[in-house]
Amino acid sequence: MGLSYFRRFRMEIDFETVDLPEPTLAEGFRFLNWHPSLQGRHAFVKFESFRSEIDSRVFRCLGEYSGCQRLMGEIAGQRSFIPQSTWLINYCPEGESEPGVDCGTIQGLAQGRVLGSIQNVGIVPDFRGLGLGRAIVLQSLIGFRKSGMRRVYLEVTADNSPAVQLYRSLGFRLMRTMYKAAEVEVAQVC
Ligand SMILES: CC(C)(COP(=O)(O)OP(=O)(O)OC[C@H]1O[C@@H](n2cnc3c(N)ncnc32)[C@H](O)[C@@H]1OP(=O)(O)O)[C@@H](O)C(=O)NCCC(=O)NCCS
Numbered sequence: 001m002g003l004s005y006f007r008r009f010r011m012e013i014d015f016e017t018v019d020l021p022e023p024t025l026a027e028g029f030r031f032l033n034w035h036p037s038l039q040g041r042h043a044f045v046k047f048e049s050f051r052s053e054i055d056s057r058v059f060r061c062l063g064e065y066s067g068c069q070r071l072m073g074e075i076a077g078q079r080s081f082i083p084q085s086t087w088l089i090n091y092c093p094e095g096e097s098e099p100g101v102d103c104g105t106i107q108g109l110a111q112g113r114v115l116g117s118i119q120n121v122g123i124v125p126d127f128r129g130l131g132l133g134r135a136i137v138l139q140s141l142i143g144f145r146k147s148g149m150r151r152v153y154l155e156v157t158a159d160n161s162p163a164v165q166l167y168r169s170l171g172f173r174l175m176r177t178m179y180k181a182a183e184v185e186v187a188q189v190c
Pocket residue numbers: 049050053055120121122123124127128129130131132133134135155156157160161162163165166167169
């Protein structure tokens with residue numbers, strides 16, 4: 001194992017300076033608002049979304065199902081947890097049996113009276129590029145605003161271009177660059 005440093009951006013959106021359109025979902029997709037009975041489903045979507053991505057190298061827990069279960073428990077157990085900004089996207093086309101397939105997750109916390117933070121946004125690989133990432137972030141932002149937040153921030157690995165592009169296109173602005181140290185496996189050269 002060796003130590004690597006990952007460049008991370010803190011990005012922030014201010015509700016006073018952006019319009020938040022209502023998100024739309026294609027037929028068969030629906031938002032499920034937070035309920036404690038959905039905790040395991042959030043953990044599973046988180047794991048499926050992050051297991052092969054750069055963030056599972058930055059945060060090892062994201063690359064393990066048990067790590068995602070633990071993380072979801074920690075997030076949902078915080079006093080600052082915001083149910084209104086925590087959503088699943090489920091796909092269940094008409095005629096198919098419930099519960100369908102869960103394909104997106106997002107969670108929100110309050111970091112002060114008017115400042116919220118998005119925890120993890122994940123869309124499972126088979127459902128990417130369909131506008132679901134944009135839709136779930138918007139749905140969460142609307143929940144933050146309803147719960148009294150004026151600004152929301154998140155942290156994203158700088159090399160994660162899809163995510164950085166998504167946040168920029170929604171109106172998030174770069175506030176700070178940070179470096180996160182993480183233990184990574186080093187390739188053995190024989
Ligand atoms: C980042 C992520 C949530 C995007 O989800 P998605 O459903 O594929 O995104 P959308 O289809 O809603 O795309 C919305 C915007 O994101 C950006 N985007 C999405 N995929 C992109 C890609 N492969 N390359 C560049 N930009 C991309 C674009 O700006 C896009 O807008 P456009 O379609 O008008 O060009 C998804 O790739 C993911 O879950 N990644 C793994 C987990 C992760 O890294 N989460 C972020 C942690 S901070």
